[in-house]
Amino acid sequence: MRNGIFIILVATILSSCGGYKLVNKGKEIEVGNSMFTTPFNDWNSSKDGDVVLWTMDGPMLQQIIFVKGAEDGDYLIPVRVNGTHTLDKKVPKFKKDMTSIEVVELFESTFKRLGAQNLEISNVRPYEAAKTKGFRFEFGFLTKDGLAKSGSTYGILKNKRLFMVIYSGANIHYYDKGKEDFEGIVRSLRIL
Amino acid sequence: MRVFLKCGCFCFAAVVLTACQMNKAVYERPLIDNDIILSSESKSSTSESYPYSIASLQPQQRPDVSSLEAGLWMSVEKAEKKSQTAGNRVTDKKLNDYVRSIVCRLAKEYCQDIRIYIMRVPMFNASMYPNGMMHIWTGLLLRARNEAQLATVLGHEIGHYLRRHSLQRFKTYMNTSNSLIFAQMALAVAGAPAVGDIMNIVARGSLAAFSRDHEREADGYGLLLLAKGGYDPFEASKIWKRSIREAKADKKYSSPSIFNSTHPQSEERMKVLNDLAGRVWTDETVTTGLDEYKSVILPLRASFLRDELDQRNFSSTEELLEILIEDGANLSELHFFKGEMYRLRRKKGDLDKALNSYRESLALGNPPSVVHRQIGLALRRQGDAQGAKDSLKKYLELNPDVEDAGVIRQIIEESEE
Amino acid sequence: MRYILGALMSVALLSGCVTTSFYTSKKLAPETKHIALVSPDVELSILNAGGMNEPQAEWTKLAEEHLSNSIRKKLKTLNVTLVDNQTTRELQAGDSQEVQLIKLHQAVGSTILEHQYNQPFRLPSKKGKFEWTLGKDVRYLKEKYGADYALFIYVRDSYTSPGRATAIVVAALFGVGIQGGVQIGFASLVDLNSGDIVWFNRLARTSGDLRTEKSSRETVSLLLNNFPQ
Structure with a gap:
C-alpha cells in the first residue's frame, strides 16, 4: 500500500462493508470471538472480515483496531493493494510460535506496509489485562501526507492465539480525546 | 471482434519494434553536443536529425505563464509543497547537504534550479520532475557503492530536467489519450468486450517506448556530467551490474516486460555505458568518492x-x-x-x-x-x-x-x- | 487530497444540489474583525477529449486573484477584513505547528465529506449533529495571523476542450456517458478560539467559471452559501 494513507485504506475497506453501527456506552459488548469490553462513551463500529474497527470521529482522526484471536497463518490486519480488494501478500503473518517481541515486530512491519512513515515504537513492557499477562507499547508515526499520529497498544498471546487492541489518533486533539476511553476498554476486557 | 483484437496486438507489436530500433546513438547524443550544459552561452540544442525537437532548458529559465509547460509546472509545484512536508521525507541535514553538494558538482550553473527531496522508499530509484524537483529514494543510497555511482543516477536525472522530458511525455500522453477515447468508443460500439484494456496497453506501450529513449538520452547526460564532475566514468556501468545481479536473484525474474518497464533493459545500459566511458575519460585525476560516501551513508x-x-x-x-x-x-x-x-x-x-x-x-x-x-x-x-x-x-x-x-x-x- | 477530489467527484453528478452546507451558527462571533484565508488550494484545467486534465497556470493565477477579491468584498459587507498575504498562502515547511494544523484540517475535511455528506457512512454517535473541531491548538494560528477565524478553500475547476465536447456528443449518440467539465470544491470556517468548524460548504456542479472577475462572483456566492453573517 504505497500510494495512500493507512487510515484512508482502512476507511475504504470498512466502508465497503456497509457503514457503521453504534456501540453504546456503559454496556458490555462482545467484539467477537469471545472478546468482551465496556466503553465509557459511544463509539461507532465497523468490520472487515476478522478485523473490527471502532471510531468516535472517523478513522482518519482516531480509531481502535481489535485483533480478536488471530490464529497461526492469519494476518494481523489484512492490507489491501492500493485500496483494491486484492490482499497484499508481502505482509508477514502471525505464527503460533511468536513471542511478544516478535508480535511487536509483526505489528511494525504491518503498520509500515499500511503506509505508516517513520514509525517509532517505545516502552514495550509487560501488562496485565483480562486477567492475563500480556504486553503493551506506545508508538508514533506520520501518515504519508505527513500528519503526526500517536498510538497505544495492548496485546496478549493466549492458547496460541493473538488478541490486540490498537489505538491511534492524530497528535492534535484526537489522540487525547479517545485515550481515556481506550484505557477503560483495555481495563474492562474479558476474553473467555 | 476478432479483427479488432488482432489490430490491437499488431499495434503493440509495432510499438515494440520501433522501440527496439533505437540504439546507442541516443546515449551518444549528449556526448556529441556536450557543450549544452557546460558553456554558459549555450547554443540552441535542437538538431534536425534528432527525434525530439524541444530545446533544452537554459539555466534559471522559467516557462511562459500561458504555456502548457507552465500548467505542468504549476501542478508539480503543488506536489512539491506536499513533498516538503511529506511523512517519508528524510530531513537528516548532513545527508541532505551531502547529496546537494553532489548535485551542484554535476549540474553546475543549473545547481540552483534543482531542489532535492530524499524520500524513505526502499527501492532503487530517483525521479525528476519538470520544475526541478528531484526525488531520491533511500533504496538508491543503500545500493550505490560510492559517490560516483550515486552521481551516475543524479546526473541521469539532471539530464531529464535539461531536456524537458516530462513536457515531451506529457504532450505525447495528451495526444495518445485523446485519440484513444475515440478508438475505444468505436470498439465499444462494435461490441468488442474488454478492448479498453488492450487499448490501454497500446497507449502504455507507446508511452514506454517514448520514455525509454528519454532514459537512454538521460544516461548519456549522466555519464557526461559524471566525467565533467571529476568522477570515474567507469563507475556508471557498475551500478547497473549490481542492479542486474539483484534482479536475477529474484525468483520471479523473467525477461522484463517491455510494458511494465519504462527503462531500457539494464544489460543494454550497462554495456553501452561501459563502452562510452572511455570516450568521456579525461586525463585529470578522477575519484570514486568512496570514503566520503561511506562516512555519510554508513551511519x-x-x-x-x-x-x-x-x-x-x-x-x-x-x-x-x-x-x-x-x-x-x-x-x-x-x-x-x-x-x-x-x-x-x-x-x-x-x-x-x-x-x-x-x-x-x-x-x-x-x-x-x-x-x-x-x-x-x-x-x-x-x-x-x-x-x-x-x-x-x-x-x-x-x-x-x-x-x-x-x-x-x-x-x-x-x-x- | 486526491481522496478529497475523488469524494467530491463522485457526488458531482449524483446529487441534485449544487451546494450543501452545514453550520453550527448563523452568526459570526461579535467583535469579529479578521478572517485569515489559509493556504487556499485552487486549480483550473482543461479537460481534453481523453479525459486528462491539462492544468492551466495562467487561468489559475487569475482565478486565485478573483476568488480572493470576491471574498474580500463579501466580508467587507460584514465589516470583516480578509487577511490574505504571502504568509497565509505559503505552507512553511519549517513551521511544523502550522503544517500539522493544516494537515489536520485536511483530515477533518475529508472526514466530513465522507461521514457527514455521505449518508450510508454517517457515524451513528454523531446522529443529527454537526460537531467537528481541530481543537484548541488552533490558537497558534490566531496569534500568528491576528485573526478570529480561518477560512479554508479548495477548488478544482475544469473546462471542456473542443475535443472533449465532440467526444461527449459522439458518445451520447451511442448512449455512452462521458463526464464534461466540472467545478468542485469546499470551503470551511474554523473558529480560532475553540477550533470548531462552524461552517462547511461543499460545491459540486458541471458549470461555473472562475476565469473572469465577474463570473467568479457567482461562484464565490455559491461557495460561501449560508456563510455566517
Missing part, C-alpha cells in the same frame, strides 16, 4: 536495511546483502541483517542460516546490541529452550537498561514454567 544504513527487509523480497535482498558484503563496509552489521533476513523468511533450514549469520556478526566484533536477543528468539523457535534462555539472559546482562527488559524477563519466566 544511516541500518535503517535502510530494516526498510529493505520489510519489502519481503528475500531472494533479491539476499543477493543485495551478498553484494554489500563483497564491498566490505561494516561487515558485522551486514551479517546481522543477513541473520534477520533468514529468521524472518522462515524457509526450511533458515533458522540454522540465521544463527550462523548472527554468530558471524558477533565474531566480527561490532554487532547491533540486540544480536543476543535475536539469537535467543531463533533458538527458542528451534526448540532449544536452554540455549534460548541463556542468550536472552546474556542480552539483558550486556544491556541492563534496555526498554524491553520486562518482556524479555517474562519470556524467560514462561519458558521456565
